[in-house]
Amino acid sequence: MAHMREDPRPLPTEPRPYLEELVRRTRTVCGPHLVSVLAVGSLALGDYRHGRSDIDVTVVVEPSLPGPALHDLAGALAHPHLPCPAAGLELVVYGTDFVRHPSGAAGYLLDLNTGPLLPNRADVDAARSPAFWYVIDRSVAHQTGLTLFGRPAREVIAAPDRPDLLAAVRASVREHSDGEGHLADNRVLNGCRSVVFCRTGRWMAKRTAAREVALAEEEFRPLVEAAVRSFERPRSSAIPLPTAEVRAFLAWVRARVEQTARAAGI
Structure with a gap:
């Protein structure tokens, strides 16, 4: 993944091919509107346990991303269309206009859960979700997010107040x-x-x-x-x-x- 990653910190061996394909598909769907793909959660904190941990990914896009692209991205990344090697994938898409400012809201454009141990879920209505997990995840992303593609986490995601x-x-x-x-x-x-x-x-x-x-x-x-x-x-x-x-x-x-x-x- 060296041709896509800017962050020198190592990723665990097991999810690397999957993350490489996830980035490739995300770039294909989002095109020039894609700003960053970041590994967060246990991958960012150095505590990923294969067979136990989820793969947590944050995607940041320009607000001009066409609306149908979110549906297309959810389809392109859904398990088993893209087989997830971990317990599941938890992927959240944000617009740059939201994540560049501190916020206590959920604020996502797409919240995708998929994988062998997760029920498939693709939600585009952030108002329906409790905000706290997203606030914590953005805090972790700002602190230690691993750049898989594009701009580093600290440049695109503001730390919550x-x-x-x-x-x-x-x-x-x-x-x-x-x-x-x-x-x-x-x-x-x-x-x-x-x-x-x-x-x-x-x-x-x-x-x-x-x-x-x-x-x-x-x-x-x-x-x-x-x-x-x-x-x-x-x-x-x-x-x-x-x-x-x-x-x-x-x-x-x-x-x-x-x-x-x-x-x-x-």
Whole structure:
């Protein structure tokens, strides 16, 4: 992928051919309206686990992109038309006019989920979606996004303002506390990442954040270490975690996040 990538940081071996073809198809559909294709999420944070992680991609286009191109792009990238080697692809398309400014809104032009373990979804109505995941993803993209094609992330994606970002973190922790639709290990590790972000203002890989929490919080160390062991396995063989302990841990996480938000006047 050296002929397309500007970012010198390495990508994991397994998804490289897929990402190369994803970029090729995106360039074909979007043409001169394409500004950037960025790897975000676990790929950007250096914590991609093949067989467990999704592939997270952000695409930035000029607002002049013809409307039908979004439908065409969703079709070109849909699994199994383009077989996804990971658990799934989560790809979000933004216009430059939106992402160049900080925002607490979802703001996407297209939100595509597809893959062997994800139900196919191509949504073009950002008003229907909770904004917090998109705010967090743009923050990660601005901090560490890997350039697969075009302009670097920091040049095209503005960092969300801290109040909007803390509100998004708070909302994400609330969703994980409810637990529906999320593996227990992922809920625990995202909790660790949220706490470390509140302490440092930086996004870390889930396992790195987990190590920090395990070292600092002896009470939760066995649970956090069990979550890491589970995360290192395929999704189909995730280790069950004690429900009551997960609930207690996430209540502690939520209290830490709420404390940070209140201190910031949110």
